[in-house]
Amino acid sequence: MPELKDQFDKSGPQPAVAAEVDRSQLNLLLLSNGALADKRAEVISELYGASPENPKTILFVAFALNDQDAAAKRMTAWLEPLGIKVISAHTVADPVALLDKVDGVFVTGGNTFRLLDKLQKSGLLEAIKQKALAGMPYMGASAGINVTGPTIMTTNDMPIVQPASFEAMNFVPFQINPHYVDGKFYYEEGGKVVPYQGETRADRINQYHEDNATPVVGVREGSALRIKGKAVEILGGKPVTLFEQGKPAAEITDAKILSSLIERLESTPAVKPRTPFSKP
Amino acid sequence: MPELKDQFDKSGPQPAVAAEVDRSQLNLLLLSNGALADKRAEVISELYGASPENPKTILFVAFALNDQDAAAKRMTAWLEPLGIKVISAHTVADPVALLDKVDGVFVTGGNTFRLLDKLQKSGLLEAIKQKALAGMPYMGASAGINVTGPTIMTTNDMPIVQPASFEAMNFVPFQINPHYVDGKFYYEEGGKVVPYQGETRADRINQYHEDNATPVVGVREGSALRIKGKAVEILGGKPVTLFEQGKPAAEITDAKILSSLIERLESTPAVKPRTPFSKP
Numbered sequence: 206m207p208e209l210k211d212q213f214d215k216s217g218p219q220p221a222v223a224a225e226v227d228r229s230q231l232n233l234l235l236l237s238n239g240a241l242a243d244k245r246a247e248v249i250s251e252l253y254g255a256s257p258e259n260p261k262t263i264l265f266v267a268f269a270l271n272d273q274d275a276a277a278k279r280m281t282a283w284l285e286p287l288g289i290k291v292i293s294a295h296t297v298a299d300p301v302a303l304l305d306k307v308d309g310v311f312v313t314g315g316n317t318f319r320l321l322d323k324l325q326k327s328g329l330l331e332a333i334k335q336k337a338l339a340g341m342p343y344m345g346a347s348a349g350i351n352v353t354g355p356t357i358m359t360t361n362d363m364p365i366v367q368p369a370s371f372e373a374m375n376f377v378p379f380q381i382n383p384h385y386v387d388g389k390f391y392y393e394e395g396g397k398v399v400p401y402q403g404e405t406r407a408d409r410i411n412q413y414h415e416d417n418a419t420p421v422v423g424v425r426e427g428s429a430l431r432i433k434g435k436a437v438e439i440l441g442g443k444p445v446t447l448f449e450q451g452k453p454a455a456e457i458t459d460a461k462i463l464s465s466l467i468e469r470l471e472s473t474p475a476v477k478p479r480t481p482f483s484k485p
Numbered sequence: 486m487p488e489l490k491d492q493f494d495k496s497g498p499q500p501a502v503a504a505e506v507d508r509s510q511l512n513l514l515l516l517s518n519g520a521l522a523d524k525r526a527e528v529i530s531e532l533y534g535a536s537p538e539n540p541k542t543i544l545f546v547a548f549a550l551n552d553q554d555a556a557a558k559r560m561t562a563w564l565e566p567l568g569i570k571v572i573s574a575h576t577v578a579d580p581v582a583l584l585d586k587v588d589g590v591f592v593t594g595g596n597t598f599r600l601l602d603k604l605q606k607s608g609l610l611e612a613i614k615q616k617a618l619a620g621m622p623y624m625g626a627s628a629g630i631n632v633t634g635p636t637i638m639t640t641n642d643m644p645i646v647q648p649a650s651f652e653a654m655n656f657v658p659f660q661i662n663p664h665y666v667d668g669k670f671y672y673e674e675g676g677k678v679v680p681y682q683g684e685t686r687a688d689r690i691n692q693y694h695e696d697n698a699t700p701v702v703g704v705r706e707g708s709a710l711r712i713k714g715k716a717v718e719i720l721g722g723k724p725v726t727l728f729e730q731g732k733p734a735a736e737i738t739d740a741k742i743l744s745s746l747i748e749r750l751e752s753t754p755a756v757k758p759r760t761p762f763s764k765p
Contacts, residue, residue: 238682238683271692271695271696315692316692318644319692319696357644358643358644358645358646358647359643359645360643360644361643361683362684362689362692363638363639363640363641363689363690363692363693364598364637364638364640364644364651365638365639365689365692365693365695365696365697366638366696367638367650367651370647371644371647384681384682384683386672386674386681387672387673387674388672388673389672389673390670390671390672390681391670391671391672391678392666392667392668392669392670392671393667393668393669394666394667398671398678401664401666401670401706402518402664402706403518403641403664403706404642409642409643409645410643412551412595412596412599412642412643412645413643413645415551415645416551416599416645416646417645426681426682426683
């Protein structure tokens with residue numbers, strides 16, 4: 206056993222020293238799916254500072270989806286009445302250059318691996334990161350919020366595409382798990398509802414913590430996080446679930462706890478976000 | 486759009502030409518979880534050709550689990566009465582060398598990303614592949630059957646570790662989805678059972694087929710595949726579900742269809758298993 210352990214120690218990628226990130230200008234709306242219902246239009250208009258009288262233009266990124274034309278059409282129909290003009294990244298030659306000319310970004314859901322791969326290959330991963338850290342309003346939904354943590358290592362999605370790296374935008378120094386669900390899953394078989402024998406969501410996040418130290422925030426269906434600088438609001442009326450390595454999961458309704466978590470993670474080297482790293 | 490598309494075409498990894506694989510000597514038992522119940526001991530004894538009078542020794546690989554000591558202890562207690570001596574890969578200095586001295590392999594479940602990463606780093610991925618293709622009995626459970634397809638790109642697991650590649654052992658030329666479940670998932674919230682809003686398993690496999698051509702076989706909980714050469718048996722009394730790109734999902738009870746699928750995939754270059762490849 207010692208020899209094999211040594212071998213892993215030598216061959217495994219080492220955690221990089223996390224660069225200091227200035228999060229003071231962030232202006233984020235992070236939606237799990239189905240979030241905010243009737244208040245959604247209002248919250249989105251506030252994020253982008255848009256109204257029919259004061260229209261804004263955003264870069265829409267639907268890389269997570271296969272049919273980006275259809276997604277762009279849906280978003281246009283939905284957002285234009287709010288005074289938000291949508292330009293879909295897949296329709297322009299140089300989406301990175303376009304970022305200098307828009308007022309905000311919206312990265313929508315689908316498959317997180319496909320999204321991250323295309324963000325990396327197009328150069329948008331780094332470009333959006335820099336713009337959002339400088340204050341550009343960013344809205345993400347589902348896969349679009351997985352990429353706002355240090356890595357996509359707590360996505361629920363199937364790894365249908367292999368990105369060069371799992372590292373993401375690190376807007377928040379904790380991992381995000383969207384569509385968070387407590388307890389067992391069930392499914393129908395032979396006319397009966399039976400418990401699923403595979404891992405629960407908490408089991409999977411605990412597996413993550415067997416190999417990684419970064420805290421994980423589970424954002425329930427119908428919930429959202431509104432983040433300005435390091436100030437966090439929890440929208441949607443449900444608690445989020447905070448998973449920290451070696452501690453029991455905690456239900457959080459007071460968003461100040463998340464703000465404190467950001468401060469703590471930034472000032473505690475031991476739990477700073479790190480690059481993907483497999484323990485021996 | 487054309488320019489961005491071109492950029493992806495140039496930068497994306499290209500599919501490798503699949504090497505010819507001779508599967509005629511394979512002797513596999515691929516268990517989804519909870520498979521075979523009371524018949525499990527009999528089927529496993531048959532696989533390894535073991536009995537208390539004619540004991541065999543196997544290499545047990547629990548790399549998918551965090552607590553490998555506990556897993557090895559459980560397996561020993563379970564298999565030794567059947568005449569199967571268990572040596573856990575994590576307890577030996579050179580598990581690759583040990584493969585020359587054992588009669589079979591058992592790769593058990595847990596997290597598929599962690600498993601593949603450690604199989605790659607220890608050299609066991611290639612070593613087990615060569616031994617099993619030469620006829621060594623191989624049993625896999627859950628994550629241990631994800632690694633028997635061309636890639637792990639249809640695992641249900643969370644990507645808690647980043648392996649160097651998603652490519653796996655390619656014993657079968659189709660992808661495997663263990664714990665396969667039809668239709669919607671449900672969960673309990675506020676005392677009620679509510680439908681999960683995230684993707685169904687079929688949705689996820691359809692996403693895989695938006696970017697990849699390899700067929701996917703969903704193996705239900707409680708089911709197993711017994712494979713000798715290209716001859717397949719479906720154990721457990723439930724159908725498997727076959728997903729082919731561009732076709733509706735099909736329920737398969739006649740295992741000869743899977744044998745034919747193997748023949749067809751081996752003789753049809755267009756749908757040969759390929760390396761992870763992201764479409765523009």
